[in-house]
Amino acid sequence: MASPFLSLPGAVGEAVALHYGAPVQEQRALDEGNAAVDLSHRGIVTVGGADRLSWLNSMTSQHLLNLAPGESTETLLLDPNGRIEHAMRVVDDGETTWLLVDEGSAESLAAFLNRMRFALRVEVADVSQDFAAVLAFAGGTAVEALRELQPTVEWADPWAEVARGGAQYAHGAHAGASWSAIQFVFPSDRLAEVSRAVSPAGLMALDALEIRAWRPSRAADVDERAIPHEFDWLRSAVHLTKGCYRGQETVAKVHNLGHPPRRLVMLHLDGSEGELPVAGALVFREGEASDPDARPVGRITRAALHYEWGGIAFALLKRSVPGDVTLAVRAGADAADPAAPVEGVIAAAQEMIVPTDAGATRTIPKLKRL
Template sequence: MTTAFANVPGAVVDDGVLRHLGNPLGEQRLLATGRAVAPLGDRAVIAVPGEDRLSWLDSLTSQALARLAPGESTELLVLDPQGRVEHVAGVLDDGETTWLLVDREDAEGLLAWLRRMRFRLRVDPRDASDEVAVVGGTTDAVAALGSELVWTDPWPSVAPGGWGYAAVDPHPGADRDWAEALLTRNAFEELAARAVAGDIALAGADAADALRIAAWRPRRSDVDERTLPHELDWLRTAVHLSKGCYRGQETVAKVHNLGHPPRRLVALQLDGSGSVLPERGAIVRSGDDEVGEVRSAALHFEEGPIALAIVRRQAPVDAELTVDTADGLIAAAQEVVVPPDAGATAGVPRLPRLGRRKAATPPV
């Protein structure tokens, strides 16, 4: 990862990621209003060239990609046979290559899996992170960087074939304008030089993540080994419910049509009096009962301390919740993202069990 941004005044760089420049809250405001861009060192890029790339990815993943037009942005999930989320990627095609934008810690595993699934098809996936780097911001701010490869986040619009569970209107993510440009490494270094010279304003990855959390937008880091896409409201942007078969499709359909996801995403407004944020995995409690855990948390420039958490479906929507922190329990007001009755969209009538049917009245 490049260290060029370490020379930007105030920069705090951790493991190649520009976390912030000394004012995370101010950076959020600049980023949200298009007055700054964020180098995303926590993102990686996989390139998939080859004539069969779109039909191949269509057959392997949750998204309908066979007819993806050049320049069109979407999102995919790779599921295991039980429908649990394994990998996540933003998708952009330029007419010759499909570009997958992924969280850095997920890139190696996704690439290895894709390469195992090539068989004799005309595809050749590779790690392109040494070729291009990712910079995020509003659509206009990112467009000004001059890249021809720009992925526009589809969240929270319900894509064709998708389904939204969150019933709030307007959705908290409706006003979030977010895009990610793929810059050549030379252009990325030039961006750093412009920032050092004061010619362009930057924001850190922490600011980008805070805006994401406020928009209820899931990412790969919110996933555990049991996560179903329904639980995070990911059917909106990453699942096409009427496309052909793919691994995990049966579970996706069954839960959506006949059942309910066993857990559900909630947004938490945290008590900010102690200025303490919970860690990922912090226990969420309802009284003395453990009902879930925190997946992401941030201090937002308008909303204060916020978090996304996954809780049991049966956890009451009006429960008074608390969250474990290093300084003790803090209060958390719950906002329902995925409601407890999500799913069961087929409306199949329930028949009584044979053993519970009333005995027929004998004829007189």
């Protein structure tokens, strides 16, 4: 069923609107708290039952045992090697734990959780067809308008601060320190009412604000090799001393003794040509992007036009790339294919998120050899 937001004037998109005809103005309104984004294409999984929090706590990266009703957090489901499988925005209403997940994730997450129930008192349901989320930022009129509609539950993004038990790799002031995103969950049959109550902003606006705040996304930025350390996700989604869970050994080893193999950076893109790179576009050291035989040092995960900062992008780079090196991004529709002809090059300057020395927080004394 098409979202009622797609019926609003100027809406451009398929599952949800990418924009409503004025993406830059929508972005400013969203940032100021005066607009809301339709996230009805994303998934929602609920877990009921007396054992729900202890059960989820045993499998995922965040400490959930003492999660109070109405308290928001986020957690990751990792594979046995510590790679990210699911990112879950978590809030409990006292009877049910709500897991808000990215598009395409709810069905597989619910299937996994149902396989892990055993004899515990838990009930798992994929309610993505029955409920939908809408996002707004604090500080303006949108949050108040959405609360007046009495949502089923709301989730406040914890990205602005380092969670208890977490760790931050980024040095100095964090770009997400003022992040105030809130997701409101409504029954799907009330979306038309919600769409009339707030000014709309599209996904393009949210993308730009997330990149500027260094906020990673499971759907947009994570690939099959990704571990939490590469995105500085230990600050909000990982509790480093909670005990054993799937993938915990990798989390502990990389943080305490090793370094993440890749690191997320924000790129400031040269805007002289007015072009943004596509997701997957290859990143090179300055001066090498035009060479068809050059080896890339990373790839773009997503890019956007920020209303104040211009062209910006997330890139996953090899850890060995120094933080002060100027980079270049291959442009064009086939920029993710190393064998494709080079159509254009976009100069890019790094803004450090995960530093090259991230991890290795423990010093192990060397034993003298006999």
